[in-house]
Amino acid sequence: MATSNHTVGTFTFFILNGIPGLETAHAWISLPLCSMYLIAMVGNCGLLYLIWVEEALHRPMYYFLSMLSLTDIFGINCVMPKTFAIFWFKLKEIDFNTCLVRMFFIHTFTATESGVLMLMALDRFVAICHPLRCTTILTNSVIALIGTAAFLRGAVVILPFHFLVRTLPYCRTNVIAHTYCDHMAVAKIACAGAWIDAVYGLVVASVVNGLDILFIVVSYAMILRAVVGLSSKDARSKAFGTCTAHLCAIVISYTPAFFTFFTHRFGAHTIPHHVHIIMANLYLLIPPMLNPIVYGVKTKQIRDSVLKLMGDKMAPT
Template identity: 65%
Template sequence: MPFLNATSQTSASFILNGIPGLEEVHLWISFPLCTMYSIAITGNFGLMFLIYSEESFHRPMYIFLALLSFTDVLTCTITLPKTLCILWFNLKEIDFNACLTQMFFVHTFTGMESGVLMLMALDRYVAICQPLRYVTILTNSVIAKAGLLTFLRGVMLVIPFTFLTKHLPYCRGNVIPHTYCDHMSVAKISCGNVKVNAVYGLVVALLIGGFDIVCITISYTMILQAVVSLSSADARQKAFSTCTAHICAIVITYVPAFFTFFTHRYGGHTIPPHIHIIMANLYLLMPPTMNPIVYGVKTKQIRECVIKLLLKGKDASSHNT
Protein backbone atom coordinates (compact mmCIF):
# COMPACT_ATOMS: atom_id res chain seq x y z
CA MET A 1 0.00 0.00 0.00
CA PRO A 2 1.41 3.42 -0.89
CA PHE A 3 2.67 5.52 1.99
CA LEU A 4 1.15 8.57 0.37
CA ASN A 5 -1.60 8.80 -2.17
CA ALA A 6 -3.90 11.52 -3.43
CA THR A 7 -6.14 11.31 -0.38
CA SER A 8 -3.60 11.03 2.41
CA GLN A 9 -0.87 13.48 1.46
CA THR A 10 -2.08 16.36 3.59
CA SER A 11 -2.00 14.35 6.82
CA ALA A 12 1.22 12.38 6.31
CA SER A 13 4.73 13.26 7.39
CA PHE A 14 8.31 12.52 6.46
CA ILE A 15 11.28 11.55 8.62
CA LEU A 16 14.45 13.58 8.01
CA ASN A 17 17.12 11.08 8.98
CA GLY A 18 20.00 13.52 9.46
CA ILE A 19 23.42 12.50 8.16
CA PRO A 20 23.42 8.79 7.20
CA GLY A 21 26.27 6.79 8.72
CA LEU A 22 27.23 9.52 11.20
CA GLU A 23 24.30 9.25 13.62
CA GLU A 24 26.63 8.64 16.58
CA VAL A 25 28.43 11.94 16.05
CA HIS A 26 25.38 14.09 15.25
CA LEU A 27 25.92 16.09 18.44
CA TRP A 28 29.52 16.90 17.55
CA ILE A 29 28.62 17.85 13.98
CA SER A 30 25.99 20.25 15.31
CA PHE A 31 28.53 22.48 17.08
CA PRO A 32 30.36 23.78 13.96
CA LEU A 33 27.02 24.14 12.15
CA CYS A 34 25.57 26.12 15.06
CA THR A 35 28.71 28.28 15.24
CA MET A 36 28.55 29.03 11.52
CA TYR A 37 24.85 29.85 11.77
CA SER A 38 25.50 32.25 14.67
CA ILE A 39 28.27 33.97 12.70
CA ALA A 40 26.00 34.16 9.62
CA ILE A 41 23.11 35.75 11.52
CA THR A 42 25.32 38.18 13.45
CA GLY A 43 27.47 39.12 10.47
CA ASN A 44 24.64 39.65 7.98
CA PHE A 45 22.40 41.58 10.36
CA GLY A 46 25.42 43.68 11.33
CA LEU A 47 26.20 44.36 7.66
CA MET A 48 22.58 45.31 6.91
CA PHE A 49 22.49 47.64 9.94
CA LEU A 50 25.77 49.25 8.88
CA ILE A 51 24.52 49.87 5.34
CA TYR A 52 21.21 51.22 6.62
CA SER A 53 22.69 53.53 9.25
CA GLU A 54 25.63 54.97 7.28
CA GLU A 55 24.50 57.43 4.62
CA SER A 56 27.72 56.97 2.64
CA PHE A 57 26.66 53.37 1.99
CA HIS A 58 23.37 54.36 0.36
CA ARG A 59 24.77 53.52 -3.07
CA PRO A 60 23.93 50.73 -5.53
CA MET A 61 26.92 48.54 -4.65
CA TYR A 62 26.02 48.48 -0.95
CA ILE A 63 22.27 48.21 -1.55
CA PHE A 64 22.94 45.03 -3.56
CA LEU A 65 25.21 43.84 -0.74
CA ALA A 66 22.40 44.42 1.79
CA LEU A 67 20.06 42.43 -0.47
CA LEU A 68 22.63 39.61 -0.58
CA SER A 69 22.87 39.64 3.23
CA PHE A 70 19.07 39.57 3.57
CA THR A 71 18.89 36.60 1.17
CA ASP A 72 21.70 34.83 3.06
CA VAL A 73 19.82 35.14 6.36
CA LEU A 74 16.68 33.67 4.85
CA THR A 75 18.57 30.87 3.08
CA CYS A 76 20.23 29.46 6.19
CA THR A 77 17.29 30.14 8.53
CA ILE A 78 14.87 28.05 6.46
CA THR A 79 16.97 24.91 7.12
CA LEU A 80 19.39 25.26 10.05
CA PRO A 81 16.90 25.41 12.98
CA LYS A 82 15.28 22.16 11.83
CA THR A 83 18.71 20.60 11.18
CA LEU A 84 19.83 21.46 14.72
CA CYS A 85 16.60 19.97 16.13
CA ILE A 86 17.46 16.73 14.33
CA LEU A 87 21.06 16.69 15.50
CA TRP A 88 20.39 17.81 19.09
CA PHE A 89 16.98 16.39 20.02
CA ASN A 90 16.38 13.70 17.40
CA LEU A 91 13.23 15.55 16.27
CA LYS A 92 13.17 14.10 12.79
CA GLU A 93 9.51 14.25 11.81
CA ILE A 94 8.31 16.94 9.41
CA ASP A 95 4.81 17.37 8.04
CA PHE A 96 4.43 16.67 4.33
CA ASN A 97 3.22 20.19 3.53
CA ALA A 98 5.90 21.71 5.78
CA CYS A 99 8.48 19.69 3.85
CA LEU A 100 7.16 21.03 0.54
CA THR A 101 7.18 24.57 1.96
CA GLN A 102 10.79 24.21 3.10
CA MET A 103 11.73 22.79 -0.30
CA PHE A 104 10.07 25.74 -2.06
CA PHE A 105 11.89 28.36 0.00
CA VAL A 106 15.26 26.56 -0.14
CA HIS A 107 15.26 26.62 -3.93
CA THR A 108 13.69 30.09 -4.18
CA PHE A 109 16.27 31.72 -1.91
CA THR A 110 19.26 29.91 -3.43
CA GLY A 111 18.02 31.00 -6.85
CA MET A 112 17.65 34.54 -5.57
CA GLU A 113 21.18 34.48 -4.14
CA SER A 114 22.52 33.50 -7.55
CA GLY A 115 20.52 36.31 -9.11
CA VAL A 116 21.82 38.90 -6.64
CA LEU A 117 25.42 37.84 -7.37
CA MET A 118 24.64 38.36 -11.07
CA LEU A 119 23.20 41.83 -10.36
CA MET A 120 26.32 42.70 -8.34
CA ALA A 121 28.49 41.70 -11.32
CA LEU A 122 26.44 44.01 -13.55
CA ASP A 123 26.85 46.74 -10.93
CA ARG A 124 30.64 46.34 -11.09
CA TYR A 125 30.51 46.41 -14.90
CA VAL A 126 28.59 49.71 -14.93
CA ALA A 127 30.85 51.20 -12.22
CA ILE A 128 34.07 50.37 -14.09
CA CYS A 129 33.03 50.49 -17.76
CA GLN A 130 30.37 53.24 -17.58
CA PRO A 131 31.46 55.32 -14.55
CA LEU A 132 29.95 58.61 -15.77
CA ARG A 133 26.54 57.02 -16.22
CA TYR A 134 26.65 54.91 -13.04
CA VAL A 135 24.22 57.00 -10.99
CA THR A 136 21.79 57.54 -13.87
CA ILE A 137 21.70 53.85 -14.88
CA LEU A 138 21.45 52.27 -11.41
CA THR A 139 18.72 54.38 -9.86
CA ASN A 140 16.80 53.25 -6.78
CA SER A 141 13.86 52.38 -9.04
CA VAL A 142 16.02 50.17 -11.26
CA ILE A 143 17.57 48.44 -8.24
CA ALA A 144 14.12 47.76 -6.71
CA LYS A 145 12.77 46.37 -9.99
CA ALA A 146 15.87 44.21 -10.52
CA GLY A 147 15.58 42.76 -7.00
CA LEU A 148 11.85 42.09 -7.43
CA LEU A 149 12.35 40.40 -10.82
CA THR A 150 15.10 38.22 -9.36
CA PHE A 151 12.76 37.10 -6.59
CA LEU A 152 9.83 36.50 -8.96
CA ARG A 153 12.05 34.52 -11.32
CA GLY A 154 12.90 32.13 -8.50
CA VAL A 155 9.28 31.85 -7.35
CA MET A 156 7.86 31.16 -10.81
CA LEU A 157 10.50 28.55 -11.67
CA VAL A 158 10.37 26.78 -8.28
CA ILE A 159 6.58 26.57 -7.90
CA PRO A 160 6.38 23.58 -10.32
CA PHE A 161 8.77 21.68 -8.00
CA THR A 162 6.09 21.59 -5.31
CA PHE A 163 3.36 20.38 -7.69
CA LEU A 164 5.58 17.74 -9.29
CA THR A 165 6.69 16.45 -5.88
CA LYS A 166 3.27 16.64 -4.24
CA HIS A 167 1.67 14.35 -6.83
CA LEU A 168 4.31 11.62 -6.73
CA PRO A 169 3.33 8.27 -5.11
CA TYR A 170 5.40 7.49 -2.00
CA CYS A 171 5.40 3.76 -1.38
CA ARG A 172 9.04 3.22 -0.39
CA GLY A 173 8.53 4.57 3.09
CA ASN A 174 8.79 8.10 4.43
CA VAL A 175 12.46 8.34 5.45
CA ILE A 176 14.49 11.05 3.69
CA PRO A 177 18.26 10.55 4.16
CA HIS A 178 18.89 14.26 4.58
CA THR A 179 18.73 17.08 7.13
CA TYR A 180 16.28 19.19 5.11
CA CYS A 181 13.82 18.79 2.25
CA ASP A 182 15.20 19.54 -1.17
CA HIS A 183 13.61 18.61 -4.47
CA MET A 184 15.57 15.52 -5.52
CA SER A 185 15.98 14.13 -1.99
CA VAL A 186 12.21 14.01 -1.61
CA ALA A 187 11.58 12.82 -5.17
CA LYS A 188 14.07 9.94 -4.86
CA ILE A 189 12.05 8.18 -2.15
CA SER A 190 9.04 8.04 -4.47
CA CYS A 191 8.17 4.81 -6.27
CA GLY A 192 6.87 6.79 -9.23
CA ASN A 193 8.64 8.01 -12.34
CA VAL A 194 10.81 10.99 -11.34
CA LYS A 195 12.29 11.59 -14.79
CA VAL A 196 10.20 14.74 -15.22
CA ASN A 197 11.42 16.02 -11.84
CA ALA A 198 15.05 15.38 -12.78
CA VAL A 199 14.70 17.01 -16.21
CA TYR A 200 12.85 20.03 -14.85
CA GLY A 201 15.44 20.38 -12.08
CA LEU A 202 18.16 20.51 -14.73
CA VAL A 203 16.18 23.08 -16.74
CA VAL A 204 15.78 25.31 -13.66
CA ALA A 205 19.49 24.99 -12.85
CA LEU A 206 20.33 26.14 -16.38
CA LEU A 207 17.77 28.96 -16.40
CA ILE A 208 18.97 30.31 -13.05
CA GLY A 209 22.54 29.20 -12.36
CA GLY A 210 23.59 28.80 -15.99
CA PHE A 211 22.12 32.15 -17.06
CA ASP A 212 23.61 33.99 -14.08
CA ILE A 213 27.07 32.48 -14.61
CA VAL A 214 27.02 33.49 -18.29
CA CYS A 215 26.06 37.07 -17.31
CA ILE A 216 28.76 37.16 -14.62
CA THR A 217 31.37 35.81 -17.06
CA ILE A 218 30.46 38.37 -19.74
CA SER A 219 30.51 41.20 -17.17
CA TYR A 220 33.95 40.28 -15.85
CA THR A 221 35.33 39.75 -19.36
CA MET A 222 34.34 43.33 -20.22
CA ILE A 223 35.60 44.57 -16.86
CA LEU A 224 38.96 42.88 -17.48
CA GLN A 225 39.23 44.47 -20.91
CA ALA A 226 38.44 47.90 -19.46
CA VAL A 227 40.87 47.53 -16.56
CA VAL A 228 43.74 46.28 -18.74
CA SER A 229 43.33 49.31 -20.99
CA LEU A 230 43.91 51.70 -18.07
CA SER A 231 47.29 53.39 -18.29
CA SER A 232 47.87 53.82 -14.55
CA ALA A 233 48.89 50.81 -12.45
CA ASP A 234 47.22 52.39 -9.41
CA ALA A 235 43.97 52.79 -11.33
CA ARG A 236 44.11 49.14 -12.42
CA GLN A 237 44.74 47.98 -8.85
CA LYS A 238 41.92 50.14 -7.51
CA ALA A 239 39.50 48.82 -10.14
CA PHE A 240 40.45 45.20 -9.41
CA SER A 241 40.16 45.73 -5.65
CA THR A 242 36.50 46.75 -5.97
CA CYS A 243 35.77 43.32 -7.51
CA THR A 244 37.82 41.11 -5.17
CA ALA A 245 35.14 40.58 -2.52
CA HIS A 246 32.50 39.84 -5.15
CA ILE A 247 34.71 37.27 -6.89
CA CYS A 248 35.30 35.55 -3.53
CA ALA A 249 31.52 35.49 -2.89
CA ILE A 250 30.96 33.90 -6.32
CA VAL A 251 33.50 31.14 -5.61
CA ILE A 252 32.10 30.50 -2.10
CA THR A 253 28.57 30.20 -3.49
CA TYR A 254 28.98 28.30 -6.74
CA VAL A 255 31.63 25.69 -5.86
CA PRO A 256 29.55 23.86 -3.19
CA ALA A 257 26.39 24.48 -5.27
CA PHE A 258 27.84 22.69 -8.31
CA PHE A 259 29.18 19.88 -6.13
CA THR A 260 25.76 19.33 -4.57
CA PHE A 261 23.90 19.58 -7.88
CA PHE A 262 26.07 17.14 -9.82
CA THR A 263 26.52 14.58 -7.03
CA HIS A 264 22.73 14.40 -6.65
CA ARG A 265 22.38 13.44 -10.29
CA TYR A 266 25.59 11.69 -11.30
CA GLY A 267 27.62 10.80 -8.21
CA GLY A 268 25.11 8.90 -6.10
CA HIS A 269 27.06 5.61 -6.25
CA THR A 270 30.60 6.98 -6.00
CA ILE A 271 30.35 9.61 -3.25
CA PRO A 272 29.41 8.48 0.29
CA PRO A 273 25.97 9.76 1.37
CA HIS A 274 27.34 11.55 4.46
CA ILE A 275 29.77 13.58 2.30
CA HIS A 276 26.92 14.64 0.06
CA ILE A 277 24.69 15.65 3.01
CA ILE A 278 27.48 17.60 4.73
CA MET A 279 28.25 19.45 1.47
CA ALA A 280 24.54 20.14 0.96
CA ASN A 281 24.46 21.83 4.38
CA LEU A 282 27.64 23.78 3.68
CA TYR A 283 26.16 24.83 0.32
CA LEU A 284 23.44 26.69 2.23
CA LEU A 285 25.54 27.77 5.21
CA MET A 286 28.97 28.65 3.81
CA PRO A 287 27.98 31.75 1.77
CA PRO A 288 25.95 33.37 4.60
CA THR A 289 28.82 32.73 7.01
CA MET A 290 31.67 33.88 4.78
CA ASN A 291 30.17 36.76 2.81
CA PRO A 292 30.08 39.30 5.70
CA ILE A 293 33.66 38.33 6.64
CA VAL A 294 34.90 38.60 3.05
CA TYR A 295 33.24 41.97 2.46
CA GLY A 296 34.37 43.22 5.86
CA VAL A 297 38.00 42.33 5.14
CA LYS A 298 38.17 43.09 1.40
CA THR A 299 36.05 46.27 1.21
CA LYS A 300 38.04 49.23 2.52
CA GLN A 301 35.03 51.45 3.26
CA ILE A 302 33.26 48.78 5.30
CA ARG A 303 36.46 47.83 7.13
CA GLU A 304 37.18 51.47 8.06
CA CYS A 305 33.57 52.03 9.19
CA VAL A 306 33.63 48.94 11.42
CA ILE A 307 36.97 49.99 12.95
CA LYS A 308 35.58 53.50 13.57
CA LEU A 309 32.49 52.10 15.31
CA LEU A 310 34.60 49.76 17.43
CA LEU A 311 36.93 52.58 18.47
CA LYS A 312 33.95 54.82 19.26
CA GLY A 313 32.44 52.09 21.41
CA LYS A 314 35.78 51.55 23.18
CA ASP A 315 36.13 55.27 23.90
CA ALA A 316 32.56 55.46 25.24
CA SER A 317 33.14 52.52 27.58
CA SER A 318 36.42 54.00 28.85
CA HIS A 319 34.68 57.31 29.61
CA ASN A 320 31.95 55.51 31.52
CA THR A 321 34.48 53.71 33.67
Protein backbone atom coordinates in the same frame (compact mmCIF):
# COMPACT_ATOMS: atom_id res chain seq x y z
CA MET B 1 10.83 3.32 10.76
CA ALA B 2 7.96 5.62 11.61
CA THR B 3 5.07 5.73 9.26
CA SER B 4 1.63 7.30 9.28
CA ASN B 5 -1.90 6.70 8.12
CA HIS B 6 -1.99 7.50 4.46
CA THR B 7 -4.56 8.11 1.78
CA VAL B 8 -4.21 7.18 -1.87
CA GLY B 9 -0.62 6.15 -1.30
CA THR B 10 0.47 9.50 0.19
CA PHE B 11 1.82 9.95 3.73
CA THR B 12 0.67 12.90 5.81
CA PHE B 13 4.14 13.54 7.20
CA PHE B 14 7.77 12.76 6.44
CA ILE B 15 10.66 11.67 8.65
CA LEU B 16 13.89 13.61 8.14
CA ASN B 17 16.49 11.06 9.15
CA GLY B 18 19.48 13.40 9.39
CA ILE B 19 22.80 12.01 8.17
CA PRO B 20 22.45 8.26 7.41
CA GLY B 21 25.05 6.13 9.15
CA LEU B 22 26.19 8.94 11.44
CA GLU B 23 23.14 9.17 13.70
CA THR B 24 25.24 8.56 16.84
CA ALA B 25 27.50 11.48 15.89
CA HIS B 26 24.72 14.00 15.23
CA ALA B 27 25.44 15.96 18.41
CA TRP B 28 29.13 16.28 17.55
CA ILE B 29 28.44 17.16 13.91
CA SER B 30 26.04 19.87 15.05
CA LEU B 31 28.80 21.76 16.91
CA PRO B 32 30.72 23.05 13.85
CA LEU B 33 27.45 23.54 11.95
CA CYS B 34 26.03 25.59 14.81
CA SER B 35 29.21 27.65 15.02
CA MET B 36 29.04 28.36 11.29
CA TYR B 37 25.35 29.26 11.59
CA LEU B 38 26.01 31.73 14.42
CA ILE B 39 28.93 33.32 12.55
CA ALA B 40 26.74 33.65 9.44
CA MET B 41 23.88 35.24 11.39
CA VAL B 42 26.10 37.67 13.31
CA GLY B 43 28.12 38.58 10.20
CA ASN B 44 25.16 39.20 7.91
CA CYS B 45 23.03 40.99 10.51
CA GLY B 46 26.04 43.12 11.42
CA LEU B 47 26.66 43.92 7.76
CA LEU B 48 23.02 44.92 7.25
CA TYR B 49 23.15 47.17 10.33
CA LEU B 50 26.40 48.78 9.17
CA ILE B 51 25.01 49.54 5.70
CA TRP B 52 21.82 50.90 7.29
CA VAL B 53 23.51 53.37 9.66
CA GLU B 54 26.51 54.48 7.59
CA GLU B 55 25.64 57.02 4.90
CA ALA B 56 28.97 56.39 3.17
CA LEU B 57 27.65 52.90 2.33
CA HIS B 58 24.39 54.12 0.80
CA ARG B 59 25.55 53.21 -2.68
CA PRO B 60 24.43 50.62 -5.26
CA MET B 61 27.28 48.20 -4.46
CA TYR B 62 26.25 47.99 -0.81
CA TYR B 63 22.53 47.83 -1.55
CA PHE B 64 23.20 44.71 -3.61
CA LEU B 65 25.39 43.40 -0.79
CA SER B 66 22.41 43.93 1.54
CA MET B 67 20.27 41.83 -0.81
CA LEU B 68 22.89 39.08 -0.68
CA SER B 69 22.94 39.16 3.12
CA LEU B 70 19.13 39.06 3.36
CA THR B 71 19.00 36.15 0.94
CA ASP B 72 21.60 34.27 2.98
CA ILE B 73 19.79 34.94 6.28
CA PHE B 74 16.44 33.74 4.97
CA GLY B 75 18.02 30.76 3.22
CA ILE B 76 19.85 29.31 6.22
CA ASN B 77 16.85 29.90 8.50
CA CYS B 78 14.73 27.76 6.21
CA VAL B 79 17.07 24.85 6.97
CA MET B 80 19.22 25.06 10.08
CA PRO B 81 16.64 25.34 12.91
CA LYS B 82 15.00 22.08 11.80
CA THR B 83 18.43 20.48 11.30
CA PHE B 84 19.41 21.34 14.88
CA ALA B 85 16.05 20.03 16.12
CA ILE B 86 16.87 16.70 14.45
CA PHE B 87 20.41 16.58 15.82
CA TRP B 88 19.66 17.71 19.38
CA PHE B 89 16.09 16.66 20.16
CA LYS B 90 15.38 13.86 17.63
CA LEU B 91 12.44 15.88 16.29
CA LYS B 92 12.45 14.25 12.88
CA GLU B 93 8.80 14.51 11.86
CA ILE B 94 7.73 17.22 9.44
CA ASP B 95 4.27 17.75 7.99
CA PHE B 96 3.95 16.97 4.28
CA ASN B 97 2.81 20.51 3.36
CA THR B 98 5.38 22.13 5.63
CA CYS B 99 8.08 20.09 3.94
CA LEU B 100 6.99 21.25 0.49
CA VAL B 101 6.78 24.90 1.59
CA ARG B 102 10.29 24.75 3.05
CA MET B 103 11.54 23.02 -0.08
CA PHE B 104 10.10 25.87 -2.17
CA PHE B 105 11.77 28.61 -0.13
CA ILE B 106 15.12 26.80 0.21
CA HIS B 107 15.49 26.50 -3.56
CA THR B 108 13.94 29.93 -4.22
CA PHE B 109 16.52 31.67 -2.05
CA THR B 110 19.28 29.59 -3.65
CA ALA B 111 18.14 30.74 -7.11
CA THR B 112 17.77 34.30 -5.81
CA GLU B 113 21.35 34.30 -4.53
CA SER B 114 22.57 33.41 -8.01
CA GLY B 115 20.52 36.30 -9.41
CA VAL B 116 21.91 38.73 -6.83
CA LEU B 117 25.49 37.71 -7.68
CA MET B 118 24.67 38.42 -11.31
CA LEU B 119 23.26 41.86 -10.37
CA MET B 120 26.43 42.59 -8.40
CA ALA B 121 28.42 41.91 -11.58
CA LEU B 122 26.14 44.39 -13.35
CA ASP B 123 26.91 46.95 -10.64
CA ARG B 124 30.68 46.44 -11.06
CA PHE B 125 30.32 46.77 -14.86
CA VAL B 126 28.41 50.06 -14.58
CA ALA B 127 30.71 51.45 -11.87
CA ILE B 128 33.91 50.72 -13.84
CA CYS B 129 32.81 51.08 -17.46
CA HIS B 130 30.35 53.97 -16.98
CA PRO B 131 31.43 55.66 -13.73
CA LEU B 132 29.92 59.06 -14.57
CA ARG B 133 26.49 57.54 -15.22
CA CYS B 134 26.45 55.06 -12.34
CA THR B 135 24.09 57.05 -10.09
CA THR B 136 21.69 57.79 -12.95
CA ILE B 137 21.61 54.19 -14.22
CA LEU B 138 21.42 52.40 -10.86
CA THR B 139 18.94 54.57 -9.01
CA ASN B 140 17.29 53.35 -5.81
CA SER B 141 14.07 52.55 -7.67
CA VAL B 142 15.94 50.57 -10.33
CA ILE B 143 17.88 48.64 -7.68
CA ALA B 144 14.65 47.79 -5.82
CA LEU B 145 12.98 46.74 -9.08
CA ILE B 146 15.73 44.41 -10.32
CA GLY B 147 16.24 42.99 -6.81
CA THR B 148 12.54 42.13 -6.64
CA ALA B 149 12.76 40.67 -10.14
CA ALA B 150 15.63 38.39 -9.03
CA PHE B 151 13.48 37.01 -6.20
CA LEU B 152 10.38 36.60 -8.39
CA ARG B 153 12.41 34.84 -11.08
CA GLY B 154 13.63 32.36 -8.49
CA ALA B 155 10.13 31.81 -7.14
CA VAL B 156 8.62 31.29 -10.60
CA VAL B 157 11.18 28.72 -11.78
CA ILE B 158 11.09 26.83 -8.45
CA LEU B 159 7.28 26.75 -8.10
CA PRO B 160 6.89 23.76 -10.49
CA PHE B 161 9.04 21.71 -8.07
CA HIS B 162 6.25 22.08 -5.53
CA PHE B 163 3.58 20.75 -7.87
CA LEU B 164 5.77 17.99 -9.32
CA VAL B 165 6.59 16.61 -5.87
CA ARG B 166 3.00 16.99 -4.64
CA THR B 167 1.64 14.83 -7.47
CA LEU B 168 4.02 11.92 -6.76
CA PRO B 169 2.66 8.92 -4.79
CA TYR B 170 4.50 8.10 -1.53
CA CYS B 171 3.55 4.54 -0.61
CA ARG B 172 6.83 2.74 0.16
CA THR B 173 8.32 4.94 2.87
CA ASN B 174 8.09 8.41 4.31
CA VAL B 175 11.70 8.48 5.54
CA ILE B 176 13.88 11.10 3.81
CA ALA B 177 17.60 10.43 4.19
CA HIS B 178 18.45 14.10 4.60
CA THR B 179 18.49 16.94 7.12
CA TYR B 180 16.09 19.12 5.13
CA CYS B 181 13.50 18.86 2.39
CA ASP B 182 15.71 18.92 -0.67
CA HIS B 183 13.78 18.53 -3.91
CA MET B 184 15.44 15.38 -5.23
CA ALA B 185 15.74 13.82 -1.76
CA VAL B 186 11.94 14.02 -1.48
CA ALA B 187 11.26 12.95 -5.07
CA LYS B 188 13.50 9.87 -4.81
CA ILE B 189 11.36 8.21 -2.10
CA ALA B 190 8.24 8.28 -4.29
CA CYS B 191 6.78 5.04 -5.67
CA ALA B 192 6.74 6.36 -9.22
CA GLY B 193 9.79 7.40 -11.18
CA ALA B 194 10.98 10.95 -10.56
CA TRP B 195 12.68 11.41 -13.93
CA ILE B 196 10.59 14.51 -14.71
CA ASP B 197 11.77 16.10 -11.45
CA ALA B 198 15.38 15.25 -12.27
CA VAL B 199 15.13 16.63 -15.81
CA TYR B 200 13.38 19.82 -14.70
CA GLY B 201 15.93 20.33 -11.92
CA LEU B 202 18.75 19.97 -14.44
CA VAL B 203 17.04 22.43 -16.80
CA VAL B 204 16.56 24.98 -14.01
CA ALA B 205 20.19 24.71 -12.89
CA SER B 206 21.45 24.95 -16.47
CA VAL B 207 19.22 27.86 -17.49
CA VAL B 208 19.15 29.95 -14.30
CA ASN B 209 22.68 29.43 -13.01
CA GLY B 210 24.07 28.98 -16.52
CA LEU B 211 22.66 32.30 -17.74
CA ASP B 212 23.77 34.07 -14.57
CA ILE B 213 27.30 32.75 -14.93
CA LEU B 214 27.34 33.69 -18.63
CA PHE B 215 26.24 37.22 -17.76
CA ILE B 216 28.92 37.43 -15.04
CA VAL B 217 31.62 36.22 -17.45
CA VAL B 218 30.56 38.72 -20.15
CA SER B 219 30.44 41.54 -17.58
CA TYR B 220 33.93 40.79 -16.31
CA ALA B 221 35.29 40.45 -19.85
CA MET B 222 34.07 43.98 -20.55
CA ILE B 223 35.39 45.17 -17.17
CA LEU B 224 38.79 43.64 -17.93
CA ARG B 225 38.90 45.36 -21.31
CA ALA B 226 38.04 48.70 -19.71
CA VAL B 227 40.55 48.31 -16.88
CA VAL B 228 43.40 47.27 -19.18
CA GLY B 229 42.75 50.44 -21.16
CA LEU B 230 43.39 52.66 -18.14
CA SER B 231 46.67 54.55 -18.36
CA SER B 232 47.42 54.67 -14.63
CA LYS B 233 48.67 51.57 -12.82
CA ASP B 234 47.09 52.80 -9.60
CA ALA B 235 43.74 53.24 -11.35
CA ARG B 236 43.93 49.71 -12.72
CA SER B 237 44.82 48.32 -9.29
CA LYS B 238 41.97 50.22 -7.64
CA ALA B 239 39.46 49.07 -10.26
CA PHE B 240 40.50 45.42 -9.90
CA GLY B 241 40.42 45.82 -6.12
CA THR B 242 36.73 46.72 -6.15
CA CYS B 243 35.99 43.40 -7.91
CA THR B 244 37.98 40.97 -5.76
CA ALA B 245 35.36 40.59 -3.01
CA HIS B 246 32.64 39.88 -5.57
CA LEU B 247 34.80 37.34 -7.40
CA CYS B 248 35.51 35.58 -4.10
CA ALA B 249 31.75 35.51 -3.35
CA ILE B 250 31.11 33.93 -6.76
CA VAL B 251 33.64 31.15 -6.15
CA ILE B 252 32.37 30.58 -2.60
CA SER B 253 28.74 30.32 -3.76
CA TYR B 254 28.94 28.40 -7.03
CA THR B 255 31.61 25.80 -6.22
CA PRO B 256 29.73 23.93 -3.43
CA ALA B 257 26.40 24.54 -5.21
CA PHE B 258 27.43 22.72 -8.39
CA PHE B 259 29.21 19.99 -6.44
CA THR B 260 26.04 19.28 -4.45
CA PHE B 261 23.75 19.49 -7.47
CA PHE B 262 25.69 17.16 -9.76
CA THR B 263 26.66 14.60 -7.10
CA HIS B 264 23.00 14.30 -6.10
CA ARG B 265 22.07 13.41 -9.68
CA PHE B 266 25.14 11.69 -11.09
CA GLY B 267 27.38 10.70 -8.19
CA ALA B 268 24.98 8.70 -6.04
CA HIS B 269 26.94 5.46 -6.50
CA THR B 270 30.45 6.90 -6.23
CA ILE B 271 30.18 9.34 -3.30
CA PRO B 272 29.02 8.04 0.12
CA HIS B 273 25.57 9.33 0.99
CA HIS B 274 26.65 10.82 4.32
CA VAL B 275 29.34 12.83 2.54
CA HIS B 276 26.73 14.22 0.18
CA ILE B 277 24.41 15.21 3.07
CA ILE B 278 27.24 16.93 4.95
CA MET B 279 28.23 18.80 1.77
CA ALA B 280 24.61 19.81 1.20
CA ASN B 281 24.59 21.47 4.63
CA LEU B 282 27.98 23.10 4.12
CA TYR B 283 26.82 24.38 0.73
CA LEU B 284 24.05 26.30 2.50
CA LEU B 285 26.28 27.50 5.36
CA ILE B 286 29.67 28.32 3.84
CA PRO B 287 28.62 31.23 1.55
CA PRO B 288 26.54 33.03 4.25
CA MET B 289 29.39 32.58 6.73
CA LEU B 290 32.22 33.71 4.44
CA ASN B 291 30.57 36.49 2.41
CA PRO B 292 30.53 39.09 5.24
CA ILE B 293 34.10 38.16 6.18
CA VAL B 294 35.32 38.45 2.59
CA TYR B 295 33.64 41.81 2.05
CA GLY B 296 34.85 43.04 5.44
CA VAL B 297 38.45 42.13 4.63
CA LYS B 298 38.50 43.08 0.95
CA THR B 299 36.42 46.29 1.01
CA LYS B 300 38.12 49.38 2.44
CA GLN B 301 34.88 51.34 2.85
CA ILE B 302 33.41 48.61 5.05
CA ARG B 303 36.59 48.39 7.14
CA ASP B 304 36.61 52.16 7.59
CA SER B 305 32.93 52.19 8.51
CA VAL B 306 33.46 49.45 11.11
CA LEU B 307 36.36 51.37 12.68
CA LYS B 308 34.36 54.60 12.61
CA LEU B 309 31.37 52.93 14.24
CA MET B 310 33.55 51.31 16.90
CA GLY B 311 35.25 54.65 17.54
CA ASP B 312 31.89 56.36 17.99
CA LYS B 313 30.75 53.66 20.41
CA MET B 314 33.96 53.87 22.46
CA ALA B 315 34.20 57.66 22.51
CA PRO B 316 33.42 59.20 25.92
CA THR B 317 30.07 60.93 26.21
